[in-house]
Structures are given as C-alpha cells and as structure tokens.
Amino acid sequence: MVTPMRQQHTLSRPIQVSGIGLHSGQDVSVRLLPAPPSAGLSFTAAGKPGSPPLPARYDQVIDTRLATTLGGEHFMVATVEHLLAALLAEGIDNALIEVSGEEIPVLDGSAAPWVEQIRAAGRTTQDALRRTLVITAPVEVCDGDRTARLVPAEGLEVSATIIFDHPAIGQQQLAVRLENGTFGHELAWARTFGFLGEVEAMHRMGLALGGGLENAVVYGQDGVVNPNGLRGPDEAVRHKLLDMVGDLALAGVAVQGRFEAIRPGHALNQALIRALFDSPQSWKMVEG
Numbered sequence: 159m160v161t162p163m164r165q166q167h168t169l170s171r172p173i174q175v176s177g178i179g180l181h182s183g184q185d186v187s188v189r190l191l192p193a194p195p196s197a198g199l200s201f202t203a204a205g206k207p208g209s210p211p212l213p214a215r216y217d218q219v220i221d222t223r224l225a226t227t228l229g230g231e232h233f234m235v236a237t238v239e240h241l242l243a244a245l246l247a248e249g250i251d252n253a254l255i256e257v258s259g260e261e262i263p264v265l266d267g268s269a270a271p272w273v274e275q276i277r278a279a280g281r282t283t284q285d286a287l288r289r290t291l292v293i294t295a296p297v298e299v300c301d302g303d304r305t306a307r308l309v310p311a312e313g314l315e316v317s318a319t320i321i322f323d324h325p326a327i328g329q330q331q332l333a334v335r336l337e338n339g340t341f342g343h344e345l346a347w348a349r350t351f352g353f354l355g356e357v358e359a360m361h362r363m364g365l366a367l368g369g370g371l372e373n374a375v376v377y378g379q380d381g382v383v384n385p386n387g388l389r390g391p392d393e394a395v396r397h398k399l400l401d402m403v404g405d406l407a408l409a410g411v412a413v414q415g416r417f418e419a420i421r422p423g424h425a426l427n428q429a430l431i432r433a434l435f436d437s438p439q440s441w442k443m444v445e446g
Contacts, residue, residue: 164446166251166288168192170280175271177263180237180350180374181225183367186259188241190279193252195286198410199245203233204258211254214242216408216431222424224365226405236261239404239424240350244272246407247341249281251288267349267373269400273342287445293415295440299429304421306430308440311416313337316399316406319420324353326381330395341403347389348396351375354383398422405431411443 173190187204200211212218212230220229227236241262245253265271298307317333334344352366354376360366366374375393376383390396402417405427419426434441 164287166195166284166286167249167281168194168252168284169250169276170282173275173279175263175265175275177265178368178373179259179261180264180267180368181365182236182259182261184259184261186257186261186263188258188262189256190275191254191256192282193254195252195284197252197254199242199250199253199255199407201228201233201235201238201255201257204256206232209233213410214238214255214408215410216428216435219408219428222428223363224360224424226408226424226428234260237264238262239401239407240264240269241272241404242407243341243400243404244269244276244346246403246412247336247346248273248276250276251412252284264350264368264373267375268397269346269404270342273346277342288412290412290414290444291409292442292444293413293434293440294442295437297430297434297437297440299426299433301426301429304419304423304426306417306419306422306426308413308415308417308430308434311414314413315416316402317416317418318395318398318402318422320395320398321421322394324377326377327394330392332392332395332399334399336403345396345400345403348393348400349373349375349389350397351377351394354378402427409434414444415441 169192176187199214202211209232212233218228221227225237226239235257293308293310296309314336319331321329371384
C-alpha cells in the first residue's frame with residue numbers, strides 16, 4: 159500500500175448539478191461519478207450507454223471561442239474549464255462526468271459552486287500512484303502581443319497580466335500558488351465577464367445565449383452593470399487565472415510548474431499545452 163499523499167483520488171460519492179448553459183442557453187444536468195484508478199477525467203453523454211467516454215485532454219479540444227469545447231466522434235461538450243479547474247485544484251484525479259446536453263452549466267459564472275459540491279462529496283484515496291508532469295525547461299508560445307509559457311517551479315503556480323481598454327479593468331496582474339486550498343480562497347469565486355457592447359455580436363455567433371447578470375460580470379461603457387458590483391476589485395484577472403487552471407487540466411495529469419501569461423485566452427492556453435507535448439525534452443513524468 160502506498161502512502162496517501164502520493165496516491166490518486168476520486169470522489170467519495172456522486173454529485174448531481176443542474177443549470178443553464180452559458181452559450182447554448184439550454185437547461186443541462188451533470189453527474190460527477192467516482193472512477194477507477196488511472197481512469198483520469200472524462201465526459202460521457204447521458205442516455206447513451208455504451209458510447210466511449212471523451213477524455214478531458216488537450217487533443218480533444220475542437221473549439222476555443224470564449225470557452226473550451228471538447229469533441230469526439232459521438233459526443234461534444236462545451237465550457238468545461240470551470241469544472242475542470244475545480245477538479246484539478248481539489249485533487250480529483252479520476253471522475254466520469256455524465257452530461258445531459260452539450261455544455262456544462264455556468265451556475266453563477268465561477269467555479270465556487272463546483273468546489274463546494276466536490277468538498278461536500280469528499281475524496282476517496284485510491285491504491286494507485288499519482289502521476290505528475292513536471293516542467294523541466296521553459297516552453298513558450300506567442301500570438302502578437304499575447305504570450306504564454308510554462309517554466310519549472312516547486313509546485314503549481316499561475317500568473318497572468320491582463321490589459322483591457324476599459325476604465326473598470328485596465329491592467330491587472332496577479333500570481334497565485336495553488337496549495338492548501340488557495341484556489342477556493344483566491345480564484346474559484348471569480349466570475350466570467352464580458353462587455354455590454356459585444357453582447358449582440360456574440361448572440362449572432364450563437365454565443366452567450368444563456369448569459370445574464372446572475373451568471374456573469376457585465377461591463378457597460380462606464381463600469382459594471384451588475385447591481386451588486388464586483389466580488390473583488392481584480393475579479394477579472396482572477397477569472398482569467400481560473401480559466402488557465404481549467405485549461406491546464408487538459409494536460410490529463412497533475413502539473414508541477416509555473417503557468418505565466420500576458421493577455422491569456424483559451425486558444426493561447428491550448429496552444430501552450432500542445433507545444434508542451436510537442437517538446438518532450440521540456441518535461442518528465444513522475445509517479446508518486
């Protein structure tokens with residue numbers, strides 16, 4: 159029997175959550191189920207028994223417009239990043255996520271409800287060693303003035319700089335080390351955000367159909383439209399860090415390193431993860 163700190167974990171019991179999809183506007187139900195050792199995180203379509211699970215992995219990403227979407231031959235699921243961030247940060251290595259539609263519900267626009275549900279369900283220690291991808295040399299991708307890179311670090315850290323030409327955001331910078339519940343305290347509560355002037359364009363693209371002031375921060379011309387305002391003055395950069403954690407979960411295993419980005423976004427995050435796996439000299443896999 160290996161020691162618990164080095165072992166894999168799954169959920170102690172199933173979790174069921176229902177809500178509306180941020181972009182589809184459709185009602186959807188999700189069940190998070192315990193999974194066996196080394197199964198990883200994967201999605202499956204409710205009501206389609208026998209269909210192969212869709213791994214929560216970077217090579218299954220099919221769209222990154224305003225959210226991260228996974229897709230396979232039999233199934234697709236959008237807006238996976240908040241849920242995956244919560245599972246990664248709470249140390250859940252193995253879980254099967256059963257979805258009744260094609261999008262994870264947005265809930266309040268943050269990952270806090272997922273963290274609450276995962277903590278209420280609890281973790282079960284499994285008799286298998288955890289695998290961790292350890293960054294050993296820098297990997298970087300650039301897209302104009304946007305940059306993302308992974309560099310060696312003692313644990314898992316995320317750092318972001320965002321720059322928006324809006325008086326309520328401007329330039330914000332923050333770095334967080336994910337340990338001892340810091341994800342829940344520092345990032346999980348930060349909500350997705352958008353701009354009132356872009357809503358009509360997003361609707362024409364079939365996006366943000368389920369978005370509203372109850373599940374997103376909306377910036378008008380002069381400031382925040384939401385009646386209760388922000389949950390913190392730098393909520394925007396904290397949400398970008400939350401998204402970075404969720405996209406990093408698509409490495410498929412725990413990661414040890416520092417994820418740094420200037421003007422991050424889902425497409426840039428995924429490009430970095432692909433570059434990482436295209437550079438095997440920049441990482442090593444460690445068990446335990």
